[in-house]
Amino acid sequence: MSSYVDSRTEQTWRKEIVRVGCLLHEKGYVAATDGNVSVRLGKNRILSTPSGFSKGFLVPEQLVITDLAGKQIPSRELARRDLKPTSELPMHLEAYRQRPDIGAVVHAHPPICVALSIAGISLAKCLLPEVVVTLGLIPTAEYATPSSAEGPGAIRDLIANHDAIIIQRHGTLTVGQDPFDAYLKLEKLEHAAYVTFILHQLGRESPLPPAEVAKLLQMRREKGLAREGEEEDFCARCGVCDIAVDRSPSAPTPEHNEEELVRLVTREVLKELGKLGA
Secondary structure (H helix, E strand, C coil): CCCCCCCCCHHHHHHHHHHHHHHHHHCCCCCCCCCEEEEEECCCEEEECECCCCCCCCCHHHCEEEECCCCECCCCCHHHCCCCECCCHHHHHHHHHHCCCCCEEEEECCHHHHHHHHHCCCCCCCCCHHHHHHCCCCCEECCCCCCCCHHHHHHHHHHCCCCEEEECCCEEEEEECCHHHHHHHHHHHHHHHHHHHHHHHHCCCCCCCHHHHHHHHHHHHHCCCCCCCHHHHHHHHHCCCCCCCCCCCCCCCCCCCHHHHHHHHHHHHHHHHHHHHC
16 A cells, blocks of 8 residues: 655645535535544644634634644644644544555534434445445444544544445544545545435335446456455445356346345246236
């Protein structure tokens, strides 16, 4: 896993974090003073949003700098002399430790993602082709008390191989090359949650067939987005177990999941009924 490198200036990053904070506020992904955003400044410094401020009304001068251990670097700027970094900084730092390839972290409280996590409805499913290719399976971390030492541990194992995770009852954590990239992954995550919510209202999910998922995973590999160990997860959750892309769906195989077998049997029954009516 290569280390992240970016030559943009500190002032450029300050402006981008403020821009992302405004988007989080406008989209309703955070409320009041919730949420936080950070970015790497070289190898040993992190620029992050301050504690206790609405993300929709920040100015670049209010962002604070710490080292990778979370120690705040003193500033001569009056606008941030008495400010403290976000209380969720340890969770951000854990993501940076686990992922030397990322440049930014966004933690938000998108309402549909949060609601589904409380209801016990997982987003680790193969429903939307764009999500399969770009985000893969979306895991949910166990609940951890917000702003506590439990946060880093809750995300540690999952963030190592995922760019977007849900934290039960608490929100989401997305990572990317820069704050806007991490924000866009949050948008896609909440959109997937919205579609999942509507499907549950309709009483039908209709996951992608394994053969189609196999093609999407091939696209994911070609884009360099595949992660270690995800093949096993896709096999267990989406029925993609060494399935050939061009395999005929007419003959059930052991790796098909239960829902796929039901669809195949229904298809054969309808064929036979058609013959009887001819």
